[in-house]
Amino acid sequence: MTTTIKPTDSELEILNILWDKGPSTVRDVHEVLEKSKDAGYTTTLKLMQIMHDKGLLKRDASNKSHVYTAIVSQEKTQGQLVKRMIDNVFNGSASQLVMQALGHHKANKEELEEIKKYLDEMEKKTNNS
Amino acid sequence: MTTTIKPTDSELEILNILWDKGPSTVRDVHEVLEKSKDAGYTTTLKLMQIMHDKGLLKRDASNKSHVYTAIVSQEKTQGQLVKRMIDNVFNGSASQLVMQALGHHKANKEELEEIKKYLDEMEKKTNNS
């Protein structure tokens, strides 16, 4: 079994920033975070330290300001979270989730085409009736 | 703004049972729950009482055993959870979520067809390029 990832909401906010910006200091992350919520600097610091302890982040401590990098990949994390949602919220039915997602977020034509193309690809590779 | 629903994991387990079985007593719910986890009866009771306080469940207390019913609908709850996931995990892109969902859960041919049909329907109603 590969280690299972379950970031909390706060941790996910930080991961999103790190995935977006790449390796960053606590200050870098905190400045982004401040825009959307108000939390003290040491709160951000503490969170990132905890994430480091948990093995979600690695850090380079060779400079005065430590530089943190996400260890868990965005893809893998997204995959696990989606899987969990399918299991816990949609009783194991991926297509149910898909239709919910499409139903309430009107995707534009390009997006819809992209998804259809994706489906066609999948069908080619699918032989079970 | 419609009240925002954020059930915890435990609460979601209970909601799933109630959506499936319809109005149920604590004992009914607990018997289902017991199969997958081990928790005491009063734990289930307490959770359902809290959910009642929060307005997630209503109850009929006219009998000895109170009968609980989910107030929040499955559809609406699924919708909110999906929306939250799109916002927090997929930076607002529904199609990203859709493709993750399809990528890791090989749906069978029927499911894929169902989804394609759904997409065709949507396209008819979509005029923005």
Next chain:
DNA sequence: TTGTATTTACGAAATTATTCGTAGGTTTGT
């Protein structure tokens, strides 16, 4: 060098979620 700013480390408070023991009431069977 001396003070100012910035940073990390640490501990603990505050908040939220989960668990369960115990007490007291109601129903049921004998």
Next chain:
DNA sequence: ACAAACCTACGAATAATTTCGTAAATACAA
């Protein structure tokens, strides 16, 4: 009526998450 079984209410312990104050270390500037 009495006991056994079952139910709710309540309070509190435990655990997990989020928050931040304070102290010590490091860098920076005057």
